[in-house]
Amino acid sequence: MNTRKTEVIVVGGGLAGLSCAMKLAEKGCHVKLVSVTKVRRSHSVCAQGGINIAINLKGEDDSPIIHAYDTIKGGDFLANQPSIVEMCMAGPAILRMMDRIGCPFNRTPEGHVDFRRFGGTLYHRTAFCGASTGQQLLYALDEQVRRYEAKGLVEKYEHHEFLRLVIDGEGIARGIVIHDLFNLELHVLRADAVVIATGGLGFIYKQSTNSTFCTGAANGRLYMQGMKYANGEFIQIHPTCIPGNDKMRLISESVRGEGGRIWVFGDSSKTIEFPDGSTRSCGKTGEPWYFLEEMYPAFGNLVPRDIASREVLRICEQGLGVDGKIQVFLDVTHLSSEVHTKLASVLEIYEKFTGDNPRKNPMKICPGVHYTMGGAWVDWPAIDDQDRWVRYRQMTNIPGCFNIGESDYLFHGANRLGANSLLSCIFSGLVAGQEVPRYIENLKGFSRDLPEEVFKAAQDLEEKRQKELLSKEGTENVHQLHDEMANYMVRFVSVKRDNPDLKRAIQKLKELRARYENIGMTDRGKELNQTYVFAHQFQAMLEIALVIAKGALLRNEFRGSHFKPEFPERDDQNWLKTTIATYDPSQDEPVITYEPIDMRHLDPIPRDYTTAKKGKPTLKNIRPLDSLE
Amino acid sequence: MDAGTYVLKIYRGTPGKQYWEQFEFKRNYSANVISALMEIQKRPVNRKGEITTPVAWEQGCLEEVCGSCSMLINGKPRQACTALIEEYIRDTGSNVIALAPFTKFPLIRDLCVNRDSMFQALVKIRGWISVDGTEDQGEFGQPISQEVQQAMYVLSTCMTCGCCSESCPQVNHRSEFMGPAAMSQIRYFNTNPTGKLEKSERLRVATGQEGIAGCGNAQNCVRVCPKGIPLTESLSLIGREATKQALKDLIGLPDA
Numbered sequence: 014m015n016t017r018k019t020e021v022i023v024v025g026g027g028l029a030g031l032s033c034a035m036k037l038a039e040k041g042c043h044v045k046l047v048s049v050t051k052v053r054r055s056h057s058v059c060a061q062g063g064i065n066i067a068i069n070l071k072g073e074d075d076s077p078i079i080h081a082y083d084t085i086k087g088g089d090f091l092a093n094q095p096s097i098v099e100m101c102m103a104g105p106a107i108l109r110m111m112d113r114i115g116c117p118f119n120r121t122p123e124g125h126v127d128f129r130r131f132g133g134t135l136y137h138r139t140a141f142c143g144a145s146t147g148q149q150l151l152y153a154l155d156e157q158v159r160r161y162e163a164k165g166l167v168e169k170y171e172h173h174e175f176l177r178l179v180i181d182g183e184g185i186a187r188g189i190v191i192h193d194l195f196n197l198e199l200h201v202l203r204a205d206a207v208v209i210a211t212g213g214l215g216f217i218y219k220q221s222t223n224s225t226f227c228t229g230a231a232n233g234r235l236y237m238q239g240m241k242y243a244n245g246e247f248i249q250i251h252p253t254c255i256p257g258n259d260k261m262r263l264i265s266e267s268v269r270g271e272g273g274r275i276w277v278f279g280d281s282s283k284t285i286e287f288p289d290g291s292t293r294s295c296g297k298t299g300e301p302w303y304f305l306e307e308m309y310p311a312f313g314n315l316v317p318r319d320i321a322s323r324e325v326l327r328i329c330e331q332g333l334g335v336d337g338k339i340q341v342f343l344d345v346t347h348l349s350s351e352v353h354t355k356l357a358s359v360l361e362i363y364e365k366f367t368g369d370n371p372r373k374n375p376m377k378i379c380p381g382v383h384y385t386m387g388g389a390w391v392d393w394p395a396i397d398d399q400d401r402w403v404r405y406r407q408m409t410n411i412p413g414c415f416n417i418g419e420s421d422y423l424f425h426g427a428n429r430l431g432a433n434s435l436l437s438c439i440f441s442g443l444v445a446g447q448e449v450p451r452y453i454e455n456l457k458g459f460s461r462d463l464p465e466e467v468f469k470a471a472q473d474l475e476e477k478r479q480k481e482l483l484s485k486e487g488t489e490n491v492h493q494l495h496d497e498m499a500n501y502m503v504r505f506v507s508v509k510r511d512n513p514d515l516k517r518a519i520q521k522l523k524e525l526r527a528r529y530e531n532i533g534m535t536d537r538g539k540e541l542n543q544t545y546v547f548a549h550q551f552q553a554m555l556e557i558a559l560v561i562a563k564g565a566l567l568r569n570e571f572r573g574s575h576f577k578p579e580f581p582e583r584d585d586q587n588w589l590k591t592t593i594a595t596y597d598p599s600q601d602e603p604v605i606t607y608e609p610i611d612m613r614h615l616d617p618i619p620r621d622y623t624t625a626k627k628g629k630p631t632l633k634n635i636r637p638l639d640s641l642e
Numbered sequence: 643m644d645a646g647t648y649v650l651k652i653y654r655g656t657p658g659k660q661y662w663e664q665f666e667f668k669r670n671y672s673a674n675v676i677s678a679l680m681e682i683q684k685r686p687v688n689r690k691g692e693i694t695t696p697v698a699w700e701q702g703c704l705e706e707v708c709g710s711c712s713m714l715i716n717g718k719p720r721q722a723c724t725a726l727i728e729e730y731i732r733d734t735g736s737n738v739i740a741l742a743p744f745t746k747f748p749l750i751r752d753l754c755v756n757r758d759s760m761f762q763a764l765v766k767i768r769g770w771i772s773v774d775g776t777e778d779q780g781e782f783g784q785p786i787s788q789e790v791q792q793a794m795y796v797l798s799t800c801m802t803c804g805c806c807s808e809s810c811p812q813v814n815h816r817s818e819f820m821g822p823a824a825m826s827q828i829r830y831f832n833t834n835p836t837g838k839l840e841k842s843e844r845l846r847v848a849t850g851q852e853g854i855a856g857c858g859n860a861q862n863c864v865r866v867c868p869k870g871i872p873l874t875e876s877l878s879l880i881g882r883e884a885t886k887q888a889l890k891d892l893i894g895l896p897d898a
Contacts, residue, residue: 051802053801109782115834119791120785123785145799148799156764156769156770157771157773159765224703224708225704226702257677258670258677262705362706368729490685492684536696538695543696
């Protein structure tokens with residue numbers, strides 16, 4: 014192999030991007046790490062509850078196989094199964110690594126990593142650091158990457174944004190175009206592989222728990238350059254958020270994991286259909302009605318998020334919402350002060366933003382957009398596939414362009430289980446850290462040997478776009494357009510979906526696309542021009558919003574987070590398949606096709622959380638895996 | 643002024659060209675500084691009715707965990723996301739709230755400053771655990787007691803927001819002091835059982851020009867830290883340890 018170092022670009026510095034950059038640097042690659050913010054501020058810091066690892070330290074006979082079973086079932090069978098099995102198998106090694114690099118996990122009296130319970134499982138499987146696990150995991154990885162930065166193996170481009178992939182004449186990714194957010198200068202970075210780790214897209218909905226960085230623009234731009242986007246319609250709504258003017262703030266599932274209870278005041282004059290098919294009264298008038306505990310005796314308050322969100326909405330539509338609004342109580346007032354301490358940082362968030370003490374008064378919470386299950390389509394040759402070593406895991410349909418973490422579609426199917434995202438982000442990052450060097454080894458010709466024209470052409474396109482956008486003098490305000498888009502997306506493309514509404518949403522998005530042409534730039538300078546930066550992002554956000562809405566419109570069934578009352582059943586006959594969206598500039602809507610799901614380990618079973626008992630679930634066709642590879 | 647409105651008085655502009663500009667808003671029970679700034683983006687018109695440019699600021703999680711939205715609000719360093727408008731009006735009895743960028747870091751524009759120096763400090767203090775590699779050997783790190791974990795966790799919630807440095811009289815253009823956050827991070831890494839192995843090297847940084855000698859014990863840092871990190875405790879602890887280290891180095895005694 015060439016003695017010169019291989020160059021890899023990683024875009025995004027959350028858990029996925031950092032674990033990938035760390036692994037690549039360890040393997041001797043030179044990494045250019047691009048991020049719109051200091052990587053230490055990435056959205057992963059917001060993950061509160063924990064990371065699922067089936068290591069069975071509580072003597073519950075837990076195992077990675079059961080973890081994989083829970084994840085496949087929790088995702089309502091939409092996810093390809095081999096990647097999930099390997100992720101769960103790799104969990105214990107990831108936990109050991111994070112412990113060694115200094116992540117301050119909570120401890121048992123003997124000094125080992127402690128575990129708590131989370132939604133969608135009956136096991137104590139969630140390792141945690143107080144109530145800011147994501148922040149702590151991210152910092153530990155950030156520190157390792159800083160170590161490689163000090164050694165010159167990682168070069169950071171913070172406050173820079175990915176705009177465009179450089180694709181050569183053979184369709185291979187060779188670099189990217191970025192702009193400097195401080196002065197809008199355009200730069201081209203060359204590389205032999207590009208890894209995208211840009212997270213979710215909550216900002217499309219504005220009222221989401223995501224950081225404002227999570228625009229989905231990078232994936233949108235890639236989609237417009239030919240990257241396939243999968244399962245866009247699957248957006249997780251978290252049942253417990255605090256509403257706010259600027260955003261939704263998450264109240265972690267760990268609050269329920271530690272014994273928090275959801276309730277509203279009952280009304281015995283009203284009835285509601287229970288999940289078991291019976292019709293019962295809505296509790297007793299004037300008394301707390303713990304509806305999740307009654308409806309789902311086995312899982313109670315810890316049913317998966319999609320179910321909890323829908324039940325909260327259903328209860329509120331019956332007029333039982335607190336103060337007549339779409340909100341219910343989340344109650345920790347009965348819990349001990351030790352538990353309050355464990356949950357301190359979550360409870361403090363509530364106190365800070367509402368001025369109310371949750372230790373004394375039940376919290377008022379509502380469902381909010383939280384996680385993007387869909388994302389870039391990426392390949393995943395399974396360990397026992399014949400062609401395992403001629404394909405590359407986490408690689409998109411554009412050779413040399415990989416996609417990891419929340420911005421890919423791989424691990425969570427139609428619904429993500431709590432505390433699985435941190436695992437999938439770190440896992441996919443480490444996997445890409447191994448696959449990318451192998452890809453480059455087999456690659457003919459390095460990026461540095463390519464003619465300058467390839468890169469110049471990409472930069473020219475962005476220069477032209479910058480000029481055009483900065484000189485816009487129309488009457489529309491892009492932030493107003495964002496508000497309008499977000500309103501439609503929240504109303505019509507979130508918890509409950511109806512086809513006439515979805516059609517209206519698609520019409521609205523097309524209208525916004527037309528009006529976007531007529532925006533006026535309220536700031537024309539080049540110094541930290543955030544209006545321009547957002548206007549550039551907004552175009553890509555609109556296209557992804559269309560992918561979400563169109564995928565939802567076509568999928569006539571109820572699966573995981575995708576709930577359509579008109580089609581109230583999961584329809585495996587017709588819809589057990591992955592949605593693939595492709596961009597065609599000659600059409601005004603995404604081109605949607607479908608692809609079969611790899612179900613080699615578990616046949617679909619009903620997703621029942623009313624009576625589930627702790628059993629011994631098994632998976633088929635499991636090859637003993639000694640290690641990750 | 644109309645009691646149904648409030649005013650943000652914002653010190654904005656670029657280096658050498660800073661000026662105050664005022665914006666008026668309708669009062670709204672759940673408004674915070676961020677949501678008000680977002681309103682300006684949608685309608686960039688100042689209090690005089692003049693069309694202006696939207697105000698630039700840094701933001702991220704809006705849950706006070708990423709450290710992005712640091713600024714001076716009525717002169718005090720803090721995160722803007724938790725700054726509730728109604729609380730300010732109630733506590734100050736005034737409908738005018740002043741926003742300004744930090745002064746201890748190079749200004750970029752409006753409310754944004756460049757806090758690179760804080761991250762460079764994390765390199766200087768060797769803010770990492772030097773593991774042999776990340777490949778799994780089947781081993782966890784060393785056991786840690788619950789008490790030590792709790793202490794470490796608090797130190798590790800530092801989000802590099804810069805409030806401590808902004809409030810510190812010793813952090814200024816004449817001094818090389820890295821600021822309280824970096825000193826506290828030395829304590830954090832020196833508490834970790836594996837991190838301890840490089841304790842001496844970190845303490846030598848603390849004994850240097852940019853280190854603990856810079857602290858004047860004004861104790862402002864601990865009062866403004868949004869995470870309640872016991873910064874003064876860290877500073878005095880690192881001060882003592884650094885002195886011991888200097889003594890050991892003097893007589894050539896390696897750390898046990």
